[in-house]
Amino acid sequence: MRTKKVKPPPKAHEYVLNITKEYDETKKKDYLSFKFSTTKEFLTFQYILKIERKFYDNVFYFNILGFSAPVGELSNYGHAGYEYRMYDYTPGDYQIVIDNRDSDTSKFKIKIQNSKTEPIKLSGISKKTFIQIKSEYDSETV
Numbered sequence: 164m165r166t167k168k169v170k171p172p173p174k175a176h177e178y179v180l181n182i183t184k185e186y187d188e189t190k191k192k193d194y195l196s197f198k199f200s201t202t203k204e205f206l207t208f209q210y211i212l213k214i215e216r217k218f219y220d221n222v223f224y225f226n227i228l229g230f231s232a233p234v235g236e237l238s239n240y241g242h243a244g245y246e247y248r249m250y251d252y253t254p255g256d257y258q259i260v261i262d263n264r265d266s267d268t269s270k271f272k273i274k275i276q277n278s279k280t281e282p283i284k285l286s287g288i289s290k291k292t293f294i295q296i297k298s299e300y301d302s303e304t305v
Contacts, residue, residue, distance in 0.1 A: 174202045176295040178227065180261070182273065183299055184282040187250075195249040195275065195283075197225070200242045202295075208232055212245035221255065226262045266293045 181198045199212050210230040217224040230243055254275045261269045269292040274284040283298045 176202055176293060177263070177266070178202065178294040179297060180294055181297045182283055182285070190250065192250050195252055197247040197249070198244065199227070199246070200244040202242070204240065204242050206240050209239040209241040210243035212243045214245050214247070216247055222258045222260060224260050224262070226264070228264060261294055263293050269294050271296060
């Protein structure tokens with residue numbers, strides 16, 4: 164008798180983007196951190212997300228291209244990830260556009276403020292998208 168293969172339930176999002184404002188001790192500067200990760204955990208490698216990025220006219224463009232295998236002899240397991248640190252930014256309103264080559268495009272707005280309690284404010288996040296947007300400072304996190 165054959166046993167059925169059990170599949171995990173489908174996840175609501177394929178990726179997670181966590182946006183935070185942090186401080187770099189070595190450079191002695193504040194920066195914005197855009198940390199991308201997959202919701203899927205890989206068992207053989209901890210892959211690196213390949214993301215192309217552009218910035219112009221107050222719009223951040225992130226294009227998710229795929230994965231690359233990690234360089235090194237030891238293999239780890241875990242979520243695929245990528246972090247972009249933006250050091251030289253000015254407070255203001257920006258638009259974020261994230262394009263996934265396999266599905267659709269997600270757009271939302273971010274307001275960067277000089278406030279210590281709420282330095283990042285998100286708005287216009289779609290409920291039906293391939294990526295979950297998070298910020299530890301904002302209540303509109305999806």
